[in-house]
Amino acid sequence: LYLNTENTNSLPNSILKSNVDRDKIKTGIAHIGLSNFHRAHQAYYMHELIEQHQELNFGICGIDLLESDRKIYNILKDQDGLYTLITKKANGTIDYKIISSIIEYFYGPENPLAAIERLARPDIKIISLTIAEDGYHLNETTGEFNLTHPQVKEDSLSKFNPKTVFGYLTQIFNLRKERGLPGCTILSCDNIQANGDTVKKSFFNYVEKTTPSLLPWLQENTSFPNSMVDRITTVTSAKDIELFKDTYNIYDQWPVVSEPFSKWIIEDNFISGKPDWEKVDIQFVKDIEPFENAKLRILNAGHSILGILGTLNGYKYVHEVANDEDFIFFLEHYIKTEVIPSLQNTEQQNLKAYKKEVIDRFKNPHINDSLSRICKESSSKIPIFVFPTLLKQLSNQESIAHATFVMAAWCKYYDGVDDYGKTFDITDNLSNQLIRTAALSQQNPQLFLENNSLFKDLVHHDRFKERFEYYLSKLRSLSIKEGLVLMNTGKL
Ligand code: NAD
Numbered sequence: 076l077y078l079n080t081e082n083t084n085s086l087p088n089s090i091l092k093s094n095v096d097r098d099k100i101k102t103g104i105a106h107i108g109l110s111n112f113h114r115a116h117q118a119y120y121m122h123e124l125i126e127q128h129q130e131l132n133f134g135i136c137g138i139d140l141l142e143s144d145r146k147i148y149n150i151l152k153d154q155d156g157l158y159t160l161i162t163k164k165a166n167g168t169i170d171y172k173i174i175s176s177i178i179e180y181f182y183g184p185e186n187p188l189a190a191i192e193r194l195a196r197p198d199i200k201i202i203s204l205t206i207a208e209d210g211y212h213l214n215e216t217t218g219e220f221n222l223t224h225p226q227v228k229e230d231s232l233s234k235f236n237p238k239t240v241f242g243y244l245t246q247i248f249n250l251r252k253e254r255g256l257p258g259c260t261i262l263s264c265d266n267i268q269a270n271g272d273t274v275k276k277s278f279f280n281y282v283e284k285t286t287p288s289l290l291p292w293l294q295e296n297t298s299f300p301n302s303m304v305d306r307i308t309t310v311t312s313a314k315d316i317e318l319f320k321d322t323y324n325i326y327d328q329w330p331v332v333s334e335p336f337s338k339w340i341i342e343d344n345f346i347s348g349k350p351d352w353e354k355v356d357i358q359f360v361k362d363i364e365p366f367e368n369a370k371l372r373i374l375n376a377g378h379s380i381l382g383i384l385g386t387l388n389g390y391k392y393v394h395e396v397a398n399d400e401d402f403i404f405f406l407e408h409y410i411k412t413e414v415i416p417s418l419q420n421t422e423q424q425n426l427k428a429y430k431k432e433v434i435d436r437f438k439n440p441h442i443n444d445s446l447s448r449i450c451k452e453s454s455s456k457i458p459i460f461v462f463p464t465l466l467k468q469l470s471n472q473e474s475i476a477h478a479t480f481v482m483a484a485w486c487k488y489y490d491g492v493d494d495y496g497k498t499f500d501i502t503d504n505l506s507n508q509l510i511r512t513a514a515l516s517q518q519n520p521q522l523f524l525e526n527n528s529l530f531k532d533l534v535h536h537d538r539f540k541e542r543f544e545y546y547l548s549k550l551r552s553l554s555i556k557e558g559l560v561l562m563n564t565g566k567l
Contacts (some may be wrong), residue, residue: 076324076325076326077153077154077156077325077326077328078154078158078173078310078325078326078327078328079153079154079155080097080122080155080157082325083157083325084325085323086173086323086325087323087550088242088302088337089312090159090171090172090173090323091172091173092126093126093175094126094129094336095125095126095129095131097175098323098536099131099254099438100125100131100134100176100178101131101132101133101134101196101198102134102135102136102178102179102199103120103132103133103134103136103137103198103199103200103350104117104133104134104135104136104199104200104201104202104203105194105199105201105203106118106134106135106136106137106138106177106202106203106204106205107138107139107140107202107203107204107240107243107274108138108144108146108204108205108206108207108210108489109137109138109139109144109147109151109177109180109203109207110205110207111308111309111310111311111331111332112264112304112308112485113203113205113264113304114158114160114174114177114308114331115160115306115308115332115337116304116306116308116330116337116339117123117135117203117205117264117339118135118174118176118177119172119174119176119337120162120337120339120352120355120357121133121134121135121176122172122176123349123352123355123470124175124350124352124354124355125175125176126355126474128351128354128355130350130351130354133200133201133350133471134176134177134178134180134257135176135177135179136177136178136179136180136181136193136199137151137156137177137179137180138180138181138183138190138193138194138243138281138472139180139183139481140183140184140186140206140210140238140239142184143198143280143298144182144327145182145184146412147218147329148180150328150329150418151177151180152180153154153328154327154328156173156175156177156178156179156180157173157174157175157327158177158327158329158331159172159173159174159327159330159331160172160174160328160330160331160333161315161319161330161331161332161333162330162333162334162335163333163334163335163433163439163441163442164335164439164441165435165439165440165441168270168443169318169441170335171319171322171323174433177435181192181193183205183237183238183407187235187237187243188235189331190243191243191246191247191250192250192463194243194247194277195246195247195248195250195251195254195256197256197257197258198250199259200243200259200260200347200348200349201259201260201261201262201343201345201347201349202247202259202260202261202262203261203262203263203264204240204261204262204263204264204265204274205264205265206265207265208265208266208267208452208455208456209452210239210265211219211240211265211267211273211274212224212226212227212239212241212277213267213273213455214420217486217528218288218458219278220241220280220281220283222280222284224378226238226239227239227241227281230242230285231284231285233284234246234285234286237478240279241281241282242281244261244278245278245282245285245286245289246294248289248293248296248297248487249289251296252289252292252296252431253388257296257347258293258296258297258346258347259275259296259297259346259347260297260298260299260300260344260345260346260347260349261275261278261297261298261299261301262299262341262420262437263299263301263302263303264302264343266371267459268371268395269301269364269367270301271299271300271301271302271342271344272299272301274299275297275405276292278293279294279367280444285484286530287370295347296346298344298345298346299344300341300342300343300344300345300363301341301342301363301364302339302340302341302363303338303339303340303363303367303370304338304339305336305337305338305339305364305370305374306334306337306338307333307334307336307436307442307444307469308332308333308413309330309332309333309443309444309445309448310332310333310445310448311329311332312332312443314331315330315332316328316329317492319434328425330433330448332442333550334436334439334442335558336436338358339357339358340357340358340359340360340363340366341357341358341359341363342359342360342361342362342363343358343359343360343361343494343531345548359416364420365418365420365421365423365424366423366424368418368419368463369418369421369424369426369429371458371459371460371463372414372417372418372461372463372464372498373410373414373415373426373429373430373433374433375456375459375460376460376461377406377433377434378393378416378437378449378459379449379450379456379457379460379461380406380409380461380481381397381402381406381446381449382396382446382449382450382453382502383415383450383453383481383484383485383488384396384397384402384405384481384484384555384559385402385446386446386447386450386488386493386499387487387488387493387494387554387555388402388494388554388555388556389493389494389495389497390446390447391445391447392443392444392445392446393402393437393439393442393444393445393446394439394440394442394444396436396437396446397434397438398438398440401556401559401560401563402559403434403437403438404522404531404559404563405432405477405480405559405562405563406434406504407430408477408563409477409478409481410430411430412474412477413456413464413473413474413475413476413477413478414464414473415427415430416468416473417455417463417464417467417468417471417473427443439451443479445555447499447500447502450488450501450502450518451502451503452502452504453485453488453503454504454505454506454509454529455504457482457485458525461478461481461482462530462531462533464478465478465479465482465539466532466533469536469538471538475538475539475542476542476562477562478565479539479542479543480544480546480558480562482543482546483543483546483549483550484546484550484555484558485523485548486512486513486516486520486523486547487547487551487555488501488513488551489501489506489509489510489512489514490510490513490514490515494554494555494556501515502559505529508526510522512525517548517551519549520543520544520547521540521544523543523547524540524543546558546567
């Protein structure tokens with residue numbers, strides 16, 4: 076049986092506990108980018124709020140904008156928006172839950188005007204986004220909005236057939252303004268620094284260039300809260316699909332797989348109201364920055380570090396690296412001696428406990444999170460996750476040993492070969508350039524750091540440059556594991 080409303084009758088209550096008549100749920104949120112993460116995080120929270128607290132005004136309308144999203148769009152249509160959230164605990168227990176908060180779906184490439192019309196309607200109070208780093212069209216090196224990006228340029232010329240989020244948003248708000256309708260909140264749920272501020276700056280930049288007359292209205296009628304999102308959500312495997320089918324005799328074409336942990340902290344800045352998210356443990360704060368920095372520099376940096384070091388050692392999954400004492404000892408020391416001391420305004424958080432929790436989450440052997448997912452686009456991740464720690468430690472005249480060792484390993488990563496001589500794929504917008512400078516660094520290690528717009532202020536710190544050269548020269552003759560053992564015993 077295929078998963079859809081009709082066929083769910085055969086499922087046990089524990090998986091499909093529903094106290095609510097789905098027809099009574101009204102749409103209040105439009106979400107662009109029906110990513111795995113969105114389905115495991117925001118759509119899950121909304122499901123809980125609907126089911127446990129009968130919140131009927133904030134069902135989700137999903138919109139996808141990419142050609143590559145056709146599959147998920149068709150599946151959600153087939154399945155009446157239903158899908159299974161598979162939660163894998165560290166002890167091996169697996170929980171299944173059918174999530175039913177996505178009640179409408181639109182597919183931009185097929186009918187952009189239908190999606191625009193839908194989002195222009197005033198019942199949509201929040202437009203949320205998970206569009207990955209890519210969807211923000213930030214310049215890969217400066218981090219600023221890239222008005223010369225080919226898709227952005229195309230959208231600014233042909234306004235009624237947009238491809239980018241900014242093209243869509245402009246049309247949506249144009250209609251709202253013309254029709255005298257209210258604005259709404261735009262809520263980014265991506266792992267980018269100051270995600271609300273970033274999307275606001277990029278969007279306003281785009282509007283200034285393409286439709287300047289809309290800008291004053293937008294300034295009055297939209298808000299952009301920053302948010303911190305946290306739940307490890309992996310790529311769904313064929314095995315996950317099979318196991319659910321074999322256990323319950325229902326075929327879900329695309330369930331999502333996640334860990335039990337979940338967190339969402341948001342700045343309370345919603346211009347048209349919001350669901351009572353507090354009831355499902357979503358936290359609201361005035362200033363997200365300390366929480367965001369702790370998460371980016373401990374969890375996301377930790378992930379990237381295990382990704383890069385582990386790949387060099389031939390590992391394939393996060394839990395393999397996290398259960399290797401040499402790797403985890405190094406990461407714990409990095410967090411303890413370089414990250415935590417350099418974080419500011421952390422009174423409201425117990426960072427020692429957070430470090431332990433993050434490391435335990437990495438060790439969960441049932442999540443099967445691939446290092447290739449973690450290492451994808453690391454040139455847009457490392458500058459956000461690791462550079463701020465390095466710069467703060469440099470300005471405080473404190474230790475930079477672990478962070479700099481990671482930078483040297485990151486250079487070696489672009490050789491594309493692990494310590495056993497096996498090649499691995501590198502998926503990165505800057506891969507051509509970084510593979511070339513990593514090769515040049517064999518002669519002169521400083522050449523890897525030559526890109527001023529990527530490495531920015533780091534290139535002005537001689538202490539960092541000397542240390543980088545030292546570690547890179549060591550790693551040219553040592554394996555990553557040998558290097559870590561020496562680091563962990565204070566011999567490097
Ligand atoms: P995914 O591949 O399932 O989803 C990527 C989504 O981004 C797709 O819906 C796609 O349509 C959208 N997208 C990509 N490029 C776009 C573009 N140019 N324009 C519009 N939409 C675009 O990946 P995922 O693992 O679900 O992660 C999605 C995002 O969620 C990440 O980029 C990250 O910022 C955030 N996130 C993920 C996790 C996680 O553990 N997976 C945790 C926290 C935050």
